[in-house]
Amino acid sequence: MTSAVDHHHGPATGMTRWLFTTNHKDIGSMYLIFSLLMFFIGGSMALIIRMELVEPGLQVVQPEFFNQMTTMHGLIMVFGAVMPAFVGLANWMVPLMIGAPDMALPRLNNFSFWLLPFAFFMLLSTLVMDGGAPDFGWTFYAPLSTTYAPPSVTFFIFAIHLAGVSSILGAINVIVTIMNMRAPSMSYMKMPLFVWTWLITAFLLVAVMPVLAGTVTMMLTDIHFGTSFFDAGGGGDPVLFQHLFWFFGHPEVYIMILPAFGIISQIVPTFSRKPLFGYASMVYATSSIALLSFTVWAHHMFTVGIPLVGELFFMYATMLISVPTGVKVFNWVATMFRGSMTFETPMLFAIAFIVLFTIGGFSGLMLAISPADFQYHDTYFVVAHFHYVLVPGAVFSIMAAAYYWMPKWTGNMYDEYLGKCHFWCSFVGLNLTFFPMHFVGLAGMPRRIPDYSIQFADFNLVSSLGGFLFGFSQLIFVLVVVKCVKGGKKAEAVVWEGAEGLEWQVPSPAPYHTFETPPEVK
Amino acid sequence: MKERSCSSAVLIILAALWSVSAQADWALNMTEGVTEVSRSIYSLHMQIFWICVVIAIAVFSVMFWSIIHHRKSVGAKAEQFHENTTVELIWTIVPVLILVAMAVPATTTLIEMYDTSDSDVDIQVTGYQWKWQYQYLGEDLSFFSNLSTNPDEINNKVEKNKNYLLEVDEPLVVPIGKKIRFLVTSNDVIHSWWVPAFAVKRDAIPGFINESWTRIDEVGTYRGQCAELCGKDHGFMPIVVQAVTDEDYALWLTEKKASIAAEVAAAARVWSLEELMVRGEQVYQKNCAACHQVGGQGISPMFPALKASAIATQAEQRDAHIKIVLEGRAGTAMQAYGAQLSAVELAAVITYERNAWGNDTGDIITPQSIQSMLKSK
Amino acid sequence: MKSNRKLILQLCGATLGMFLFGFALVPLYDVFCDITGLNGKLELVAKKSTGVIDTSRAIKVQFIANTNESMPWDFVAKDVEMTVHPGENARADFFVQNLTNEQMVGQAIVSVSPSIGAKYFHKTQCFCFDRQVLNAKQAQDVSVLFSLDTDLPESVKKITLSYTFFDITDLQPVAAN
CATH class of the missing domain: 2.60.370.10 (Ctag/Cox11)
Known part of the structure; x- marks a missing residue:
C-alpha cells in the first residue's frame, strides 16, 4: 500500500487498518489506488479496441466482443477511474485545505469506499458470463439495452446502483464537511478553489445520480417485471430513455471536469508564484457552468427528431456554456502572465490541461452548432472531442494533483526526471491517439465500429500507435509512485516555493491526525 | 537534456508521418456534399473552425509568451495583481458577441433543414438488425439492402476492394433535382441513417417516424453508414445511394418492379434440391450468416447453432423450423423473414439449412408450400 | 453535530426527491410531448x-x-x-x-x-x-x-x-x- 505508512500514532496494523479505517487520509489513499487499478483495467480494454482498429478487417476480436470492450471501457473509466480519483483527492485534501480534523461522516466514508470494489467486481464478472458483458455502449440506449440486452444486463444495473450509492454518499459527506467543518475564520469566499469546485460538484452528484438510479431501475422493471417505460409497444418511448439518461449524463460530464478546474486553479498560481487571477469570477463561472449543465442535455440528441424550437433552444444554451468556460481559461492565462514561473511536473500537466482542454472545448463548441452536428454526431469527431476533455482534462488534472500533493502524502519528493518522462510520453501519446480522430470523424467514420473502410486506415494506425505509447507510459507513473512511497529526498512542509493554503502548514508527510484544533486563517 | 531527446523523438515520428502521407489518401475534412444543405453545413463548419483557430492563436500566444518571458529562470519577478473588473467584463462580453455571430448562420441553416414543404419522392427507410429496407411510397416497391462485401475480405483472406464495407447488394436509387423525403423508422433497436454527402442523418426509432429531406445536384453514387450503435453488426450495415437522372430513374423503377414480379412467378415452377441448395446458400450468406455463422455453428448463447441442431435435422421439427424462419422470435435478433424474403428464397434457405454442414436430411421445401403457409386467405 | 444531522437529512431528502423526480419525468415528458408534439x-x-x-x-x-x-x-x-x-x-x-x-x-x-x-x-x-x-x-x-x-x-x-x-x-x- 502507498502513502500513509510510518505514522507515529493512530493507524491499526494489518488488513483491519484498511477494512475498518475511518481516517480520511487512509480512505483517500484507497480511493486513489482503486481508481489507478481501474484506470489500468479500462486502459487495457482501450488497447484491445486500438489493437483491433490497427488495420481494416477483423483480426483480434469479433464484433460482439468489441462492443463489450467499448462499453466496459467507458463505464470503467467514468465510474471506476475518474470519479473515484476525484473523491479520493477530496478525501485527502478537503479536510486539509479547510482545516478540519477529518471528514464529517467518517464511518459513512468507509462504507462508500467499500461499495466500489463490490460494484466493479460485479461489473467485471459479466465478462465471463454466458452471453458476455454489456455490449450496448456506456450510454446504454433502450431498447438495445433492455429487450435486446445480454442476460448480464441485470448485473450491470446493480453495479451502477452500487456505484451510484457510493457517489451519492461520498457527495453528501463532502457537502457536510465543507459546510460545517471549515476552520472558524474561513468564509466561503476564502475557500481554496479546489474546495469550491468540489462543493459544486457534490451538489451536482446529489442532483443527478438519483436520476440515473431511477433510470436503471426503470430498465430493470422493463426487463423483468413487465413494465413498458421504454417500450413503444406498451405505450412507452425509447426516446424518453435518452432524455432521462442525458439529464443525468450532461451534468455528469461536468462532475468529471469541475474538480479538475479546481486542481488547475491551485497549481497554476503556485508555480507562477502569483495569486489566482479573478478568484470570484472563477467561483461564479463554476456555479454557472453547473446550473447551465441542467439545460443542455438534448444536445446529445440533435438527430433524434426534436422539433425546431427545441433544437434552437438546446443549441443556444449549449453555446452559452462556452462563456464561463472561456472566463476560466482567460483567468488561468492571466494568472501566468507576469508571474515567475517554474515548470515542475504538476505545472507541465496543468499547462497541457489548459491547452488541450481548450481544444476539446472548441470541438465542443462546434458540436453545439446543431446543423453541423448532423454531420458530426456519432462519428469519431465526437470521440476525439470527449477524449480531449476527459484525458488531458480530467485525467491530466488528476495526474497533476497526484504530483503536486504526493510529497505531502508520502513525505518524500517524487523523481522529477521520471515525472517529466511520464508527462512527455503521455502528452505525445495522447495527441497521436486522439488528434487524428478529428480527421477520420470529419471524413465520415462512425464511432463504435470494429471494422472500417480503407480510407480511414492510415489515421487509425497512427491512433493505435499513439494509444499504445500513452497506455504504456502510464507504467512510468506507477514507478514514480512506488519510488516516492519507498523513499527519496525528504519533503519540507511547504513543498513548493509559491504554495499557499492550510495543507502546507502541516508537516510532510501529513500526520495521521491533523488540525485537531482548528487553525487560524489569514 | 530530457526534453531534447523527447522532441527529437517527436520529430522522427512527424517525419515518418510525412513520408506516409505522401503516398496515402488522407481524408482530413468534412465533405462538402452534393446538396444545398450539405454545402451550407460545410461552410458553417469551416466558419466556426476558423473562429476557433483565431481565438486559440490569440489565447495561446499570450500564454506561451508569458511562459517564455515570465519564467523564474530568466529572472522574472512575480507581480501580485489578481483582478481587473474591466478586463474580466471584456472577456465575458466579447465571447457572447462572437457566439451571437455564430448563432445567426446556424439558425438559418437549421430552419432550411426543417423545411416541411411538399416533396416529389417519398421513401420510407426502415432499419433492421443489420440492414436497411427501402419502400417507395405510392410506387408499391420495397426491397432490402444488405452489405455485399465478401466475408473473406473482412477476415483478411483476400485483398480488400476500394469500397470495402461501403457496398450493398441493392442500392437505393433516387432521381436528382427532386425533393426527396425520407421517412425513417426502425423495426427493432435504434439505428441512424446517415449519408454524409447529403448531410442527412436521422435516428430510426422503433414505433416512431422521423423525417428528413434532400435534393441532390449531381449524378453519382453516395455512401454512408449506420450511425447509432445497434448491436453486433452495427459496423456492417452501409448505405449506398445512386442518384440518377429522371429518365434513368423511371427506367430503373420499371425494371425493378419487373424483376420482383419474375421472382414471384418463379415460385410456381418445380425446383430441384441442387437448385434450392445453390440459391439457399446465397440467401443464407446474406441474411443468416451474420448470427448463425457461415458454418452454421452460431455464437452461444445469443445465436444458436443450426449445424447438427434438433430443429434443422429432425423430421418432426420441420414445421417448427419453417415457422421460426417465417415468424421470427420476438425480443431476439431472429426476425420474421416471411415478410422480408420471397417464397423462393425462403424455401431455398430452409432447404439449405436442413441439408448443409452434414445436416443431410434430404428434405426439399417447395416454394409452393411456403406460399400456402404464408397466406391462407 | 446537530447542524450536521439537519444538513444530512436535507441532503438525503434531496437525493430521494431527485430519485422520485426521475420517475416524475415520465409523465412530465408525456405532458411535454402533448404540448410540443415532440416525437x-x-x-x-x-x-x-x-x-x-x-x-x-x-x-x-x-x-x-x-x-x-x-x-x-x-x-x-x-x-x-x-x-x-x-x-x-x-x-x-x-x-x-x-x-x-x-x-x-x-x-x-x-x-x-x-x-x-x-x-x-x-x-x-x-x-x-x-x-x-x-x-x-x-x-x-x-x-x-x-x-x-x-x-x-x-x-x-x-x-x-x-x-x-x-x-x-x-x-x-x-x-x-
Whole structure:
C-alpha cells in the first residue's frame, strides 16, 4: 500500500487498518489506488479496441466482443477511474485545505469506499458470463439495452446502483464537511478553489445520480417485471430513455471536469508564484457552468427528431456554456502572465490541461452548432472531442494533483526526471491517439465500429500507435509512485516555493491526525 | 537534456508521418456534399473552425509568451495583481458577441433543414438488425439492402476492394433535382441513417417516424453508414445511394418492379434440391450468416447453432423450423423473414439449412408450400 | 453535530426527491410531448372537430403501416395517400391479418411526421385506441377517422401518419404508463 505508512500514532496494523479505517487520509489513499487499478483495467480494454482498429478487417476480436470492450471501457473509466480519483483527492485534501480534523461522516466514508470494489467486481464478472458483458455502449440506449440486452444486463444495473450509492454518499459527506467543518475564520469566499469546485460538484452528484438510479431501475422493471417505460409497444418511448439518461449524463460530464478546474486553479498560481487571477469570477463561472449543465442535455440528441424550437433552444444554451468556460481559461492565462514561473511536473500537466482542454472545448463548441452536428454526431469527431476533455482534462488534472500533493502524502519528493518522462510520453501519446480522430470523424467514420473502410486506415494506425505509447507510459507513473512511497529526498512542509493554503502548514508527510484544533486563517 | 531527446523523438515520428502521407489518401475534412444543405453545413463548419483557430492563436500566444518571458529562470519577478473588473467584463462580453455571430448562420441553416414543404419522392427507410429496407411510397416497391462485401475480405483472406464495407447488394436509387423525403423508422433497436454527402442523418426509432429531406445536384453514387450503435453488426450495415437522372430513374423503377414480379412467378415452377441448395446458400450468406455463422455453428448463447441442431435435422421439427424462419422470435435478433424474403428464397434457405454442414436430411421445401403457409386467405 | 444531522437529512431528502423526480419525468415528458408534439407522439384519446373547414388549403396525408420486429401480421394501408382540407372529416382504411396459427394481441402505435403536425392531427376514432386481438389466420378491416386542425401551420404541406403494430401477446396486461 502507498502513502500513509510510518505514522507515529493512530493507524491499526494489518488488513483491519484498511477494512475498518475511518481516517480520511487512509480512505483517500484507497480511493486513489482503486481508481489507478481501474484506470489500468479500462486502459487495457482501450488497447484491445486500438489493437483491433490497427488495420481494416477483423483480426483480434469479433464484433460482439468489441462492443463489450467499448462499453466496459467507458463505464470503467467514468465510474471506476475518474470519479473515484476525484473523491479520493477530496478525501485527502478537503479536510486539509479547510482545516478540519477529518471528514464529517467518517464511518459513512468507509462504507462508500467499500461499495466500489463490490460494484466493479460485479461489473467485471459479466465478462465471463454466458452471453458476455454489456455490449450496448456506456450510454446504454433502450431498447438495445433492455429487450435486446445480454442476460448480464441485470448485473450491470446493480453495479451502477452500487456505484451510484457510493457517489451519492461520498457527495453528501463532502457537502457536510465543507459546510460545517471549515476552520472558524474561513468564509466561503476564502475557500481554496479546489474546495469550491468540489462543493459544486457534490451538489451536482446529489442532483443527478438519483436520476440515473431511477433510470436503471426503470430498465430493470422493463426487463423483468413487465413494465413498458421504454417500450413503444406498451405505450412507452425509447426516446424518453435518452432524455432521462442525458439529464443525468450532461451534468455528469461536468462532475468529471469541475474538480479538475479546481486542481488547475491551485497549481497554476503556485508555480507562477502569483495569486489566482479573478478568484470570484472563477467561483461564479463554476456555479454557472453547473446550473447551465441542467439545460443542455438534448444536445446529445440533435438527430433524434426534436422539433425546431427545441433544437434552437438546446443549441443556444449549449453555446452559452462556452462563456464561463472561456472566463476560466482567460483567468488561468492571466494568472501566468507576469508571474515567475517554474515548470515542475504538476505545472507541465496543468499547462497541457489548459491547452488541450481548450481544444476539446472548441470541438465542443462546434458540436453545439446543431446543423453541423448532423454531420458530426456519432462519428469519431465526437470521440476525439470527449477524449480531449476527459484525458488531458480530467485525467491530466488528476495526474497533476497526484504530483503536486504526493510529497505531502508520502513525505518524500517524487523523481522529477521520471515525472517529466511520464508527462512527455503521455502528452505525445495522447495527441497521436486522439488528434487524428478529428480527421477520420470529419471524413465520415462512425464511432463504435470494429471494422472500417480503407480510407480511414492510415489515421487509425497512427491512433493505435499513439494509444499504445500513452497506455504504456502510464507504467512510468506507477514507478514514480512506488519510488516516492519507498523513499527519496525528504519533503519540507511547504513543498513548493509559491504554495499557499492550510495543507502546507502541516508537516510532510501529513500526520495521521491533523488540525485537531482548528487553525487560524489569514 | 530530457526534453531534447523527447522532441527529437517527436520529430522522427512527424517525419515518418510525412513520408506516409505522401503516398496515402488522407481524408482530413468534412465533405462538402452534393446538396444545398450539405454545402451550407460545410461552410458553417469551416466558419466556426476558423473562429476557433483565431481565438486559440490569440489565447495561446499570450500564454506561451508569458511562459517564455515570465519564467523564474530568466529572472522574472512575480507581480501580485489578481483582478481587473474591466478586463474580466471584456472577456465575458466579447465571447457572447462572437457566439451571437455564430448563432445567426446556424439558425438559418437549421430552419432550411426543417423545411416541411411538399416533396416529389417519398421513401420510407426502415432499419433492421443489420440492414436497411427501402419502400417507395405510392410506387408499391420495397426491397432490402444488405452489405455485399465478401466475408473473406473482412477476415483478411483476400485483398480488400476500394469500397470495402461501403457496398450493398441493392442500392437505393433516387432521381436528382427532386425533393426527396425520407421517412425513417426502425423495426427493432435504434439505428441512424446517415449519408454524409447529403448531410442527412436521422435516428430510426422503433414505433416512431422521423423525417428528413434532400435534393441532390449531381449524378453519382453516395455512401454512408449506420450511425447509432445497434448491436453486433452495427459496423456492417452501409448505405449506398445512386442518384440518377429522371429518365434513368423511371427506367430503373420499371425494371425493378419487373424483376420482383419474375421472382414471384418463379415460385410456381418445380425446383430441384441442387437448385434450392445453390440459391439457399446465397440467401443464407446474406441474411443468416451474420448470427448463425457461415458454418452454421452460431455464437452461444445469443445465436444458436443450426449445424447438427434438433430443429434443422429432425423430421418432426420441420414445421417448427419453417415457422421460426417465417415468424421470427420476438425480443431476439431472429426476425420474421416471411415478410422480408420471397417464397423462393425462403424455401431455398430452409432447404439449405436442413441439408448443409452434414445436416443431410434430404428434405426439399417447395416454394409452393411456403406460399400456402404464408397466406391462407 | 446537530447542524450536521439537519444538513444530512436535507441532503438525503434531496437525493430521494431527485430519485422520485426521475420517475416524475415520465409523465412530465408525456405532458411535454402533448404540448410540443415532440416525437410526433399522439394522445390516444378521441377529439371532436370544430366543424369549420378551411377549403383554401389542401394537405396531402400519407399512411404508413409497419409491424415491429417483423411481427407475422399482414398489415397494409388501403389508402396510401389522400388530400384533405383542414377541418374536414376523413377516413382511412387498413387491412390487418394474423398469419400465424395462434391467437395474438397487437397494439398499433401512432406517429406523425413532421412532428410539428402531431398536435394538429385529431383522431375521432381509431383502431389504435384499443389493442387488437386476432385469432389464428383472422383478417380484419380497421380504420381511423380523423381531421386536421385549421390552425395547422402554413409551412406543413404533407403529413405522414404511421402505424406500427407491436406484438404484446406476452406483455402483462398492466402497462407502466
